[in-house]
Amino acid sequence: MTEFALILLSTVLVNNFVLTKFLGLCPFMGVSRKLETAIGMALATTFVLTLASICSYLANTYLLAPLGIEYLRTITFILVIAVVVQFTEMVIQKSSPLLHKVLGIFLPLITTNCAVLGVALLNIQQELNFLQSAVYGFGASVGFSIVLILFAAMRERLAVADVPSPFQGPAIGLITAGLMSLAFLGFSGLIKG
Amino acid sequence: MLNAILALSALALTFGLLLGFAAIRFKVEGDPLVDQIDAQLPQTQCGQCGFPGCRPYAEAIANEEAEINQCPPGGEATIHALADLLDREPLPLNPENGVEAAKTVAVIDEQICIGCTLCIQACPVDAILGAAKQMHTIIESECTGCELCLPPCPVDCIEMVEIKEDILTWKWPYPEPATVEQPTDNRQEATA
Amino acid sequence: MTSAPIRLWDFHGGIHPEQNKRQSTQEPSAQARMPAMLTLPLHQHIGAAAEPIVEVGETVLKGQKIASANGYVSAPVHAPTSGKIVDIGDYPIPHPSGLSALSIVIETDGRDEWTSYAAEQDYTETNPSHLRNIIREAGVVGLGGAGFPAFIKLNPGSQKKIKTLIINGVECEPYITCDDMLMREDPQSIIEGIRIMRHALQAERCVIAIEDNKPEAYESICKAASGVEGVNVALVPTRYPQGSEKQLVKVITGKEVPSNGLALDVGVVCHNVSTAAAIYRAIRLGQPLISRMVTITGKGVKRPRNLEVLFGTPMDELLAQCDVEADQIERLIMGGPMMGFALHDTNLPVIKTTNCIIAATREELGVERPVMPCIRCGACADVCPVKLLPQQLYWYSRAKELDKVQEYDLFDCIECGCCSYVCPSNIPLVQFYRFAKGAIWTQEQEQKKAAQARQRHEFHQMRIEREKQEREARRAKKKASRPRATAPKAPPVDGAKIADKMRDEAINQRESAAAARKAEIQAALARVQAKKSASPKPAQSPDKTQKSAITKKDNPTSTHDDDQQVQ
Numbered sequence: 001m002t003e004f005a006l007i008l009l010s011t012v013l014v015n016n017f018v019l020t021k022f023l024g025l026c027p028f029m030g031v032s033r034k035l036e037t038a039i040g041m042a043l044a045t046t047f048v049l050t051l052a053s054i055c056s057y058l059a060n061t062y063l064l065a066p067l068g069i070e071y072l073r074t075i076t077f078i079l080v081i082a083v084v085v086q087f088t089e090m091v092i093q094k095s096s097p098l099l100h101k102v103l104g105i106f107l108p109l110i111t112t113n114c115a116v117l118g119v120a121l122l123n124i125q126q127e128l129n130f131l132q133s134a135v136y137g138f139g140a141s142v143g144f145s146i147v148l149i150l151f152a153a154m155r156e157r158l159a160v161a162d163v164p165s166p167f168q169g170p171a172i173g174l175i176t177a178g179l180m181s182l183a184f185l186g187f188s189g190l191i192k193g
Numbered sequence: 194m195l196n197a198i199l200a201l202s203a204l205a206l207t208f209g210l211l212l213g214f215a216a217i218r219f220k221v222e223g224d225p226l227v228d229q230i231d232a233q234l235p236q237t238q239c240g241q242c243g244f245p246g247c248r249p250y251a252e253a254i255a256n257e258e259a260e261i262n263q264c265p266p267g268g269e270a271t272i273h274a275l276a277d278l279l280d281r282e283p284l285p286l287n288p289e290n291g292v293e294a295a296k297t298v299a300v301i302d303e304q305i306c307i308g309c310t311l312c313i314q315a316c317p318v319d320a321i322l323g324a325a326k327q328m329h330t331i332i333e334s335e336c337t338g339c340e341l342c343l344p345p346c347p348v349d350c351i352e353m354v355e356i357k358e359d360i361l362t363w364k365w366p367y368p369e370p371a372t373v374e375q376p377t378d379n380r381q382e383a384t385a
Numbered sequence: 386m387t388s389a390p391i392r393l394w395d396f397h398g399g400i401h402p403e404q405n406k407r408q409s410t411q412e413p414s415a416q417a418r419m420p421a422m423l424t425l426p427l428h429q430h431i432g433a434a435a436e437p438i439v440e441v442g443e444t445v446l447k448g449q450k451i452a453s454a455n456g457y458v459s460a461p462v463h464a465p466t467s468g469k470i471v472d473i474g475d476y477p478i479p480h481p482s483g484l485s486a487l488s489i490v491i492e493t494d495g496r497d498e499w500t501s502y503a504a505e506q507d508y509t510e511t512n513p514s515h516l517r518n519i520i521r522e523a524g525v526v527g528l529g530g531a532g533f534p535a536f537i538k539l540n541p542g543s544q545k546k547i548k549t550l551i552i553n554g555v556e557c558e559p560y561i562t563c564d565d566m567l568m569r570e571d572p573q574s575i576i577e578g579i580r581i582m583r584h585a586l587q588a589e590r591c592v593i594a595i596e597d598n599k600p601e602a603y604e605s606i607c608k609a610a611s612g613v614e615g616v617n618v619a620l621v622p623t624r625y626p627q628g629s630e631k632q633l634v635k636v637i638t639g640k641e642v643p644s645n646g647l648a649l650d651v652g653v654v655c656h657n658v659s660t661a662a663a664i665y666r667a668i669r670l671g672q673p674l675i676s677r678m679v680t681i682t683g684k685g686v687k688r689p690r691n692l693e694v695l696f697g698t699p700m701d702e703l704l705a706q707c708d709v710e711a712d713q714i715e716r717l718i719m720g721g722p723m724m725g726f727a728l729h730d731t732n733l734p735v736i737k738t739t740n741c742i743i744a745a746t747r748e749e750l751g752v753e754r755p756v757m758p759c760i761r762c763g764a765c766a767d768v769c770p771v772k773l774l775p776q777q778l779y780w781y782s783r784a785k786e787l788d789k790v791q792e793y794d795l796f797d798c799i800e801c802g803c804c805s806y807v808c809p810s811n812i813p814l815v816q817f818y819r820f821a822k823g824a825i826w827t828q829e830q831e832q833k834k835a836a837q838a839r840q841r842h843e844f845h846q847m848r849i850e851r852e853k854q855e856r857e858a859r860r861a862k863k864k865a866s867r868p869r870a871t872a873p874k875a876p877p878v879d880g881a882k883i884a885d886k887m888r889d890e891a892i893n894q895r896e897s898a899a900a901a902r903k904a905e906i907q908a909a910l911a912r913v914q915a916k917k918s919a920s921p922k923p924a925q926s927p928d929k930t931q932k933s934a935i936t937k938k939d940n941p942t943s944t945h946d947d948d949q950q951v952q
Contacts (some may be wrong), residue, residue, distance in 0.1 A: 037280065063204070069197045076204065083208040087215055094219035101225075160784035162758040235831065235836035246842065250530045270828070290669040319848075360428060363482040364823025367785075368816040 006133045009190065011139030017115050017146045019177075019184040023116030028148055029173060031106070033159070038152030042145030044106040046138070049116055051088065051139025052081045056120035057130055057147045085111045115144060151180060196279060226255045233274045235267045238317035239339035241291045246317065265291035266338070297353040298336040299343070303328050305350035312342035312351060391619045393594060394631045394639040399624040399766040400803050402559050402723065404598060409562045409682040414570060414691035417679075418706060419493055422471075422831040423697030425462055426449070426478040426488045429736040430532040432458030437489055443470045446500035448673050453490055454521065460534045460737075461524045464491055465675040465695035467498040479700075479719050479736060483729035486655030491697065502671035505703055513539070513585040516668060520585075524674045524737075525665035529553060529628070529657035530565075530720060535664065538654055539585045548652040550588035551637050552579055552661055554595040554602065555621065555628035558721030561741040564658050566691040568595070568602035571662060572609035578661030579616060581668050591616045592637050593658070596623040625723065626801040630655045632770050646796050659740075679735055681707045685714040694735045700742055701731040715747040723802040757810040765804035765814060771797050775804035779814050782821035787828060790821050798822075879939040 017023045024045075031041040056077045064070050089107040110116060119140045123133040154176055163172050180182045231251035242263035244250040253259035254275070261275040262284040269286065276283040286293060299320075301312075308326040313319075320336045323329030331351075342351050356362075387607060422920060428434035435452035439749040445451055445464040452462040468491045475485040505511060505519060521536040543546050552575070556564040568575065575593075583591055593610065595603045597620050610616045621627060621636055631642040632656060648655050659677065666672045682689035687708035700717070701709075717728045719739055735742075765775035774793055783792040795818060804814045 033280075034277075059204075063200060067196050067200050069200060072197055072201060076201070079201075079204060079208060083212060086212055090212075090215040090219040093221050097221075097225075157780070160780040160786065198435070231839070234835070236835040236842065238838070238842050240473050247839070297784065317845055318838050319845050320841070335841060336836070358482075360480050360482060360484050361434075363480075363484060364827060365481070365816065366821035367820050368813050383460075 003132070007135050008139040008142070009131060010058040011136060012143040012146065013184070013187040014185050014190055016143045016147060016187075017118070017140050018144055020120070020188075021149055023118045024113050024144055027109065027113060028144075028151065028177070029170070031109075032148060032152040032155050032173075035149070035152045035156055037106075038148050041106045041109075042148050045110055045113070045115075045144055046141040048081075048085055048088070048107065048110045049119055049141035049144070050134060051084055052116050052139045053119050053123055053132050053133045053140075054130075055080050055187055057128075057133045061130075073121065073124065074117070077117055081116055081120065082111050115140065136141075147180065147184070151177065195299060227251050228283050229278060230254050230275065233267075233271055233278060234264060235271060235337070237266045237337040237339045239266060239337070239341060241265050243290065254279070257342045260287065262287045263290045265293055268293035283328050296356045297338040297340075298333050298356060299331050299338065299340070300333075300354045301329050301331055302350040302352060303330065307348055309349075311345040311347065315341045317341060390641075391617050391637070393619065393621060394636050396627070396635045396770055398770045398803060399626065399632075400768050400806055401623070401938075402625055402806060404623075405559045405682070406562050406565065406598065409680050409689040409691060410565060410601075412688075412690050414566045414678060414693060417692040417694040417698060417703055419466060419495065419497070419695065420698050420702050421467070421493060422699075423465055423491045423493060423695060424476050424488050424699070424734040425465070425491065425697040426476070426486050426734065426736055427452050428486050429462065429738060430460045430526040430534055432456065432460065432534060434487065435459060435462045435643050437473050437487075439470050439473075439489065441470050441473055444468070445470060445491065446498050448502060448675060449500040449674070450522070450524075451491075453845060458534060458537065460526050461522060461673075462489070462696075463673040463675050466493050467496050477730055477733055479488075479728055479733040479739065481726040488734070500671075504671035508581050508668050509584055513587070516581065516585045520664055520667050523663075523672070525660065525663045525667050526674070526737050527657055528663060528677055528737065528740065530724070530738055530740050532736075535656065535660050536561050538656065539582060541586060541649055541654065545649055546652060547586045547588040547654055548590070549584055549638055549647075549654075550579070550583055550591040551648075551653060551655045552591060552593040552658055553628055553630070553633055553655055554593055554599075554606065554658040555633060556599070557596060557623070557625045558630035558723050558725075558741075559723050560626075560682050560743055561680050562682070563680045563691050563740050565599045565602050566680075567659055567662060567678050568599070569605050572605045574662040574665045575658050576609045576613060576616070578663070578665035580613070581664055582654075582656060582661060583615070588654065589615070591617045594621050594627075594633055594637055595619070596621055596627065598623045608690055615777075618683070621935070626770055626799065626803065629748060629770065629799050629801060631799065644794060661845070666747040674737065677735075677737065677739070679703065679739055680741040681744070682741065683714075683718075684746040684749045685710055685717075685745035685802070694739075696736060697734045699732040699734060700728070703735070703742065704731065704744060709744060713746045714722075714744045715750055716745045718743040718745060723806070724800065753876035754811045756812055759810055759812060759861070762809060764807045764809065768803040768807050770801060770803060771799060773798060775814055779812065779817055782817035785821075785824065787821065787825050791825065795821055795825075800822055818911060 018028050032038050059080050085107055119137050158172050195318050230249050234247040236247050240247045242250045244253055262272050264271050271281050310325050313321045320332045321329055397820055433455040436455045437452045446467045449464045451464050454461045472490040478486045478489040517536040517539050521868050525535040526532045554564055603620055607618050610618055628688045630648055632641055634648050634653050642648050663674050672921045676693055678691050679694045680691050681703050718725045719728055769775055798818050800815050802815050911932045
């Protein structure tokens with residue numbers, strides 16, 4: 001149990017994917033203009049990341065490893081992730097229009113999110129088992145969600161604030177992201193050993 | 194080597210079949226996006242955007258066949274609303290489609306009207322009352338100011354009249370930017 | 386009067402601006418001189434403008450109704466004196482926009498002759514709805530400044546039980562003293578008015594609230610109210626904006642009026658002291674609302690005081706009666722310095738909501754300090770009596786983010802101006818809120834209009850489609866029936882065929898009619914062109930002006946905005 005808690009803590013705060021590993025920066029900057037869309041993106045990512053890390057674990061263990069073709073990992077994972085995302089989108093659209101409205105346009109966007117592939121590959125690299133990879137994927141996505149929502153809330157306020165004109169727009173966004181990253185580095189002392 | 198090719202091909206085939214099956218099994222009719230876009234448009238049905246009415250324009254935007262800046266009656270507000278909805282950058286109004294003008298309504302000069310009903314047929318919102326050889330009149334509250342009745346009129350008896358502001362429609366203006374940003378020269382007076 | 390002190394509560398925020406009330410209470414109030422002309426705007430209240438029921442040239446008597454209420458939220462207008470109607474047309478009115486509105490102009494004849502009127506001596510025998518009707522017909526509106534028709538606030542509906550009737554003698558805005566003078570000089574009318582209101586509302590108790598900066602008024606009202614059962618007088622500590630309805634309800638009853646709600650929702654009705662006096666006059670004397678007390682003050686007048694003014698009196702005449710120094714006046718303000726607005730002209734008429742005219746000098750206004758960026762100090766949130774976040778409202782109003790600004794409850798803002806008053810950066814916060822409110826109303830209206838247009842357009846499309854289908858069906862039927870008609874075996878007495886034939890004929894006729902019409906159009910076209918070329922342009926213009934006058938009259942104007950403002 002402690003192990004899972006540690007994985008969660010590590011992925012959410014200490015080794016945050018966006019702010020310390022610098023993965024998934026494109027949605028972090030791109031979909032953080034409005035809080036509502038950021039929340040939608042966060043939910044969709046949480047969903048897909050967890051699912052993708054499970055699927056890629058299965059693909060790796062039961063397909064690639066027995067056949068001894070682990071060198072095809074990246075391309076297989078891309079394929080798996082793309083299909084999982086597309087398939088879930090279709091199912092959601094049919095079964096729950098409401099959920100589709102929330103996650104809607106973000107699902108296809110996540111296919112190209114490097115954080116998703118990153119998590120899948122890191123799972124294998126760290127030799128995590130099935131449950132561990134699921135928790136790892138979930139933790140990573142929660143970490144992503146937290147910083148995305150925080151950042152969007154800040155950008156919403158920045159958008160209407162008196163920002164000196166050279167810093168307006170993406171410039172102040174990047175400065176804010178940098179400061180957030182510095183702040184998250186402070187978490188590195190959280191877990192000893 | 195053969196293993197790898199076979200495995201990947203099998204995987205790709207399975208996934209392809211899965212997606213193909215899902216596409217048929219979970220097909221959804223209708224496009225809610227068009228409705229959402231249509232809801233943002235001013236519904237003047239004027240055709241200034243180059244499409245025959247607001248809904249066709251909404252469809253064109255949804256299919257990315259048209260830009261969001263082609264609606265002069267909606268003006269800046271509509272462009273911003275559409276940009277928000279579609280998460281695109283707001284653009285300035287395309288001057289080819291027209292300029293944002295004050296709201297107007299059509300008024301028929303009843304002395305000249307010959308009762309030809311041509312304008313009635315042209316009106317997209319049935320805001321013109323009248324019958325053949327009878328004088329026509331426009332229901333002002335229903336008129337969208339689209340100007341579509343102007344060209345068919347054989348005697349040019351329809352005129353666009355600007356909607357006048359009265360104390361009921363008057364709204365407080367946006368505080369002048371000058372009072373927000375620039376210090377006035379009162380400061381010099383104060384020190385003098 | 387019950388002598389037990391009333392428990393008072395507190396409201397959040399508020400400020401203590403410079404009072405400036407002493408100047409105008411130095412001498413007793415007086416009757417203003419009768420001017421030669423009275424201009425009576427038809428929109429002196431919140432709601433729909435009244436509709437004129439007199440004609441130009443007609444002679445009217447004092448107190449005669451000259452315009453009737455148009456709809457439920459509206460109030461009639463009466464002639465303040467006898468005279469002749471000389472014009473009904475657009476005249477500038479005291480309004481922040483500086484626009485003109487339909488007004489009736491009366492040339493006074495100096496006889497000041499009353500029309501006949503009936504006084505309701507024993508109101509306790511009259512049922513409340515009849516009383517409300519009299520009050521409505523007398524044109525009584527809230528005289529505190531908002532001008533909401535008074536009879537509506539005396540109609541709680543059958544389900545709602547009114548616990549407390551609050552009579553607002555707070556007069557928290559600086560400079561204004563008209564209610565103060567009325568309470569000092571004519572407390573009896575106020576008390577009588579309160580008794581009528583209590584009867585109409587069947588209210589359990591009544592509290593008259595007076596701020597402690599008006600000891601004379603308090604004394605006077607206490608004296609008049611002694612011995613009146615169930616009427617308490619509360620001396621409340623001076624603080625702006627205590628006179629605002631929701632804040633006063635909080636102070637007196639401890640209850641908070643819900644967001645988007647009315648005082649009625651917590652079992653309270655609030656009326657101004659002047660309204661009480663006006664109701665007394667309407668019921669017991671039978672006199673409609675034709676005049677009011679107006680404070681004329683500011684350093685621009687040498688003799689600041691209160692005058693009893695007939696509605697329609699031009700403000701410059703009042704200023705003259707207070708020894709104005711016209712060249713000193715920098716700005717003329719109607720209402721108080723916090724919530725009033727600058728007037729565009731000095732000869733605008735006094736209306737039902739004119740409680741104060743401030744002739745402010747340059748020195749009095751102070752140096753206009755430059756507007757600087759917001760430093761997020763939060764002073765505005767400390768003073769906001771509604772506990773809003775003025776700073777957030779400002780950011781979002783400035784960025785025109787209308788959805789966001791509503792999330793921060795913009796519409797609970799009472800525009801009291803406390804936030805602007807304390808702002809160290811001198812940001813005109815209230816102006817931003819007013820702009821945002823207006824923009825939201827405009828947007829809502831446009832959306833409503835668009836929805837209506839969409840519906841009509843869809844119906845139009847459907848109708849055209851249906852007509853097309855019917856035409857095609859007819860054609861198909863015709864085609865189908867024709868070969869049958871030529872077939873020899875078909876009997877000539879085929880009902881369906883006759884019907885078909887008749888229909889064909891009808892279609893033919895219609896077609897020929899269409900052709901005839903086309904020819905007529907051509908002819909008319911030629912005629913008009915001939916006329917156009919023959920007669921020069923001016924021949925048309927009188928028609929046009931006439932026509933625009935007609936269309937304007939027909940134009941129904943919405944009153945939604947103002948209603949919302951009250952609620």
